[in-house]
Amino acid sequence: MKEIIAVVRMNKVSATKKALIKVGAAGFTALKVMGRGRLVEDKSVIAERRETLLALAQKNDHETEKRITEFLDGTRLFPRRMFTVLAHDEDVPGIVQAIISANKTQYNVGDGKIFVLPVLDAVRVRTKESGDAAI
Structure with missing residues (x-):
């Protein structure tokens, strides 16, 4: 079992x-x-994912960019x-x-x-x- x-x-x-x-x-x-999870160390994957998330957010403000950055750098739980x-x-x-x-x-x-x-x-x-x- x-x-x-x-x-x-x-x-x-x-x-x-x-x-x-x-x-x-x-x-x-x-x-x-x-x-x-474990942070991704490949900077190209992170940069690509950041751009995708920013495009999906359809907002270009400081708060959205901050949340996405915190998500990708490991400081934010999700x-x-x-x-x-x-x-x-x-x-x-x-x-x-x-x-x-x-x-x-x-x-x-x-x-x-x-x-x-x-x-x-x-x-x-x-x-x-x-x-x-x-x-």
Whole structure:
């Protein structure tokens, strides 16, 4: 039995839910979280992303530029969604692949992170079933 924790972009929540349902995940929980990943050190990627974000913002003011700069230099946390899925060991590769497929973008940064952890036990409150039967 494993716990899969996936941290994904907010605009990928619907795609992630659909992918988890399609792959047959028994159930999942989603939480709003704030955070940031490892900073990108390639200055060309950062410059390109900065220009794209400024163009998307459709504003050319100091506040917008400040927020984008803080986003790219690591001083600002940004919203993400964290999914938690309990799964049978044999289902983990399919679930992980479904999450990757739903969340991979062409941006080369910020697509999220997936963690797979062992689960010692689970108990279904309603029936008191434990172990794999509780999933």
